[in-house]
Amino acid sequence: MDVNLCVGCGACAEKCPGKFDDGYNANLKQRTAIYVEYPQAVPLKYAINPKVCLKLTKDKCGLCEEICPAKAIDYTQKEERITLDAGSIIFSPGFKPFDPSRFDNYQYTNFANVVTSMEFERILSATGPTMGHVVTFPKLPLNPKKKQDKLLVEKRKDPKKIAWFQCVGSRDINKCDNAYCSSVCCMYAVKEAMIAKEHAGGDLDCSIFFMDMRTPGKEFEKYYENAKEKHGIKFIRSRVHSVTEDAETHDLNIRYVDEKGGIIDDTFDMIVLSVGLEISKETRELAGKLGIELTPSGFCKTSSFEPVTSSRDGIYVSGVFNSPKDIPESVLDANAAASAAGDALSAARNTLTKAVEKIPEINVVGDRPKIGVFICDCGSNIKGVVDCAGVTEYARSLPYVEFADEAMYACSQDAQNKMVEYIKEKNLNRIVVAACTPKTHEPLFQETLTNAGLNKYLFEMTNIRNHNSWVHKNNPDIATQKAKDLVRMAVAKAALSEPLKEEKINVNDTVMVIGGGLAGMTAAKSLASQGYKTHLIEKKDKLGGEAHKLYKTAQGEDVQTHLDQLIREIETNENITVHCNTTLEAVDGFVGNFKSTLKTKDTAFELDYGIAVLATGAKALVPVEYEYGKDPRIITSLDLDKRFKEKDAGLAKLNSAVFIQCVGSRQPDRPYCSRVCCTHSVDNAIELKKRNPEMDVFILYRDIRTYGERELLYKKARELGVIFIRYDREHKPEVKLLNGKVLIALNDHVLNQPVEIEADLLTLATAIIPRRDERLANFFKVPLNDEGFFVEKHAKLGPAEFATSGVFVCGSGHYPKPVNEAITQGRAAASRALTLLAKKDNLFTSGTIASVDVMKCSQCGVCVAICPYSAPRFATEGRFAGKAEINAVLCKGCGLCVASCRSGAIHLRGFDTNQIFSQIFALGEVV
């Protein structure tokens, strides 16, 4: 397939007789030998699977070559070896879902209604094999051909009861070798259960069988609580031993032991195996060839202080290969790897760039619209359904249309060149293209306009393929009528379009990082090493933040040694200016052009900068329960770290140590998991056991959340004899100070009876609480969530930046996180900031933004209050002081202010009110 010629029309796939399993749909259905990986693929290009293509395997068929209107089929293509010279390599090979076929107790291969979570994910999807409809026998085709399958499919029903089994292929060294926790399965099982209920209706009974519910991500705990309390999803703490199938109905019978030790039998219509994440054999081999070290579980070995750097210089890693992780952490990893790879190459930046030739723009302001309309056939994609010649003829009859033409492929180079010629020859000053979607093709046509000397906003595109010929292929007459309507609407809008200007954004390439903790220092170091002047603001008298209080990381690295080294590097870096004892007093300006007043002791000074990184961190809660503060033997996790750091010999002499988890976390007034405390306590318990193996060490917990390879610490702690006793939120342990003893009473979950423990040391694993700095949030107009953590731009895809342009976030101010994740996010914030800094002389606003008609503005302030990007504000000087004005740099062109302006004073260029009305009116015209 020649990808330069393929237009993604799909005519080939409609006729292709070769079939193979559709991997995108978890092999639940088949796809043709010529295929597109998935419908959302960008670019939308087809490929041939040489193993099943009849032409390539048996030299028969050849249909696609005959059909392809773009002549893109090339059977002679061979595998090519390409050699690239690269300065850095980012290795992101991903994972493979665990294959449960080898577990005979769950009978995944034999039972029709046992599916994996990946399969269920596709079953829930609107683009999946059942279009989102949850049905039993999902592994059989919708209309099977085999006789025995046909009989089974007759029994197909909408399930009434579905069970999820957690930790399939994770936290298991009995049936497989994956000792680690896959980190994502608890959350995706909750999500799948919620969506299944949404699709199937409220009476669907969903049960999740789990060992520990692990929802330590941002906003995850609330989601879990919501699933339990509001949506009635059942959470059953039990590992199901085996599954049997009813021979007649194919329902699934299970037997399990409940928390009280009772044996329960139950029947489900479907069972979903929540399979874990694994590193494939191929990836391990490739890692071997690259010469990078792996952990025993097969993940890349990285240190907590260089969390995306492999053991080999110049090779950086991201994603699940680095450790099992969810989407936001993968995105952070990717950003961080980009920053690490870029740090090494900063000297080479812009050495391979070329300047684009500028074509002078023709002034069309005030000219009568002369519209050129181009109707695309898209081979037979549009023309096969819509009478394109008829539509073209019709377009010629519309007001202001000077010229209309039909093109076989409007996007082909040939057609583009012709378009430039027509624009010049006929003096066209507005262009309408009726073809596919502007989301992929608008920039291409706009470039053509630019090449012809027209402002690129004198363009309108209407979608007669995706929204018309592809979806109404059995109604050609109606589709043709619809195409005419769409063209008429587009022409009406285009007639009102005006040339728009993209303003140059001046970027001051100095950066201010607020907060001198691990995350902030990491961001500053990365930006400085890429050559940008960075000011690091710290309110305390020294750098390092909360990390000063930590003993070691989950991987056993000494925190203080690394921290001291990082501080030294920061202090000696000539691009970094450290301002300790300094607070932020005022912020003015916007992306690229901030101005702040800062105060060091009693001296105020001003700072101009273009980018801000907020790394203000979080702190440990001071507990108000469990008799804290009344006895020196009752301490917090950080107090215990302090004793370890000071090599307190007394620790080895203790007879009994107790840890209480979730002190202040996961409760109604603080409904989030603090993420780090389980690992911290488990690690400290191991340290105590190391100092005195005879010591009785207890961890009182609700769920142990040692996600990823931290699970190995949990395993090690159990092997060393640390005793784990579970409690629930309603029955917290009770701490008493009696006769000089610290006594802890709670109900033992295994024995199901009350126990009392005497502790020589009671460590409270306290919540991490945000600083809730509303003043800072207001300065930069960035939001805080209910708990007081910063709200990032996008929970999944924008985890290190704010919706406000030019302002970035990292560290525990975003959400509690361990050392390695804080450093990753610090690098990620730097990486995102670089995307603006690197474009310093080449950054422009969009043309489609809002503007104020000052004569109409009544100064009500609705726009100022409503804009999520803080673009409108009251002008402070000049003739129109007091009126609203829009900052072109901050405006994202959403039009919220336009719709809410009560005076009709705001216009949205490119989508102005008269343009949208013109489309509505054009629809109303009787043809």
Next chain:
Amino acid sequence: MNDNTIKIVSFLCNWCSYGAADLAGVSRMEYPADIRVIRIPCSGRMSPKFILSAFREGADAVWVSG
């Protein structure tokens, strides 16, 4: 407005629903040809006047999606 064809005026947000309509096309899903899409930059752009105006022009229904 011609009674036989146009019934539903659809205001689709460029970032979500418009893309979803594209995807429906790529997936070759079929649906009645009664909708006419007007692409808007965000559902926040919607003004009640657009809806009233569409009805005045004879629309049977107005669909705002974002």
